[in-house]
Amino acid sequence: MINFLPGKTLMKFDRQLPFYNWLYPMKGQELDTVSHHDFHTGVRTDGVRSRALYFHIPFCDTICTFCTLNRGLGSSGDEQIETYVQALLKEIALKGKYAEVTSVPIRAIFFGGGTPTTLTAGQITRIGRAIHDNFDLSALEEFTFEAEVKSVTEEKCAAMRDIGVNKARFGLQSFDPLYREMFNITATIEQEHEAAALFARYFDYTSFDMIYGMHGQTFEQFSRDIEYATSMGTATMELYPISNVVTQAPLHRNYAARGLEPLSFIDKMAQSIYLNQYLRASGFQQHNGHGFLRLPDGARPGPHFINRDYVNLYNTHTWSHHDDELIGLGNSAISQVANHTVMNDDNRATYVKNLLDSNDVKINLSIGDGIPYERGIILYLPYFGWLDKSRIAWEHIPSEITDKLGTLVQEGMLEEDAQEYRITELGWVWYVNMMYYLSPASDQKVLDEFTALKRRTRGLTDGDDRMLPLLQVGAR
Incomplete structure (x- = not known):
């Protein structure tokens, strides 16, 4: 249980959540295994504002030790990848038969994994053609395509651009040789650098992911990572504090072999505050909870803490309003439609065979218990940093949540005026805990139980998550 701490203090909560990404709602769920057809013939489209597509490509040349996503080893040209592509094309055509799924125009597409650039240029073209046809x-x-730089070629970039990709994103994670080795x-x-330059020739935007707060990481090491990151020249970048409870045991064995101790959560919070100041001084501004936008030369951060x-x-x-929906394709892909959360078969072999x-x-x-009208308040506001009040069906919002909004102001x-809510710099420091705080008690309970379960996982080590002084004044 995480408690809110009112008053004139930086420590607005007594603990920090050890992860920053989850589905909502989590309460009142009835889990059932049904056929694709049974569900999608019943999908309703009334009230849907827009939709996005997610495509899961579960293959990687190498397995990173911090990643627990659904993936396995595979390289461009492998027969197993071609077989998977054939199955994925069938799922695209299958979903294309349902007017309930296809009648709402698609606003965003994301290819994730795994490593989508393990696909060949020909496979990228075939999948893209199927998307356009259906x-x-x-x-x-x-249209975003994730990449691992070793599997990127000019031919693949041309194929990606030809099917409509306008944003490339790759996992850099750290420049430090020590942590790159431990991450595999x-x-x-x-x-x-070569991949970033190649992407800049083909796509409107290039971004990369980095992780910080690893066991033993010093501010000197962190500073070097930030400085090198700014020199990559990309328009945006995403920097995440590592979530140790959802990494893999081999990473923690690497920590132990080198005698590296976990950072406390106060240390990681201090790194986040330092990161904010460093990047703003370097010509960047937050555009969401962990993303930073490079400002034009000579420009200063805008009037609001989060750039729009x-x-x-x-x-x-994904961090959405109740009427922005997601359709997932590929094994283990997630769909969120109205009050339904759907996961495709997470077993790649049976996904392909079926x-x-x-x-x-x-x-x-x-x-879920009903349409999650409050999702925009609980997820969108803390993560994106502002909320247009007209986007919320306030007559459906419990007073418990509106009271909490008032407390945060x-x-x-938070700041509030007649049109919107806006996150402050203090709020941004706690944006993940704010999502927890705004959630109903039943969802908080699910998150508490998930945290407790993960912390019992053998082989994983994490720092102290307490935010208050550990000893009373004068204690020995």
């Missing part, structure tokens, strides 16, 4: 892309604004990152820094000149549109369908043999997909279906974590 979905209404008249409203498409953003096998690309070279030279390859990272740029947004990851795909994330507006599609190739039976033209169907098994799914796990979770049903009173405590200086």
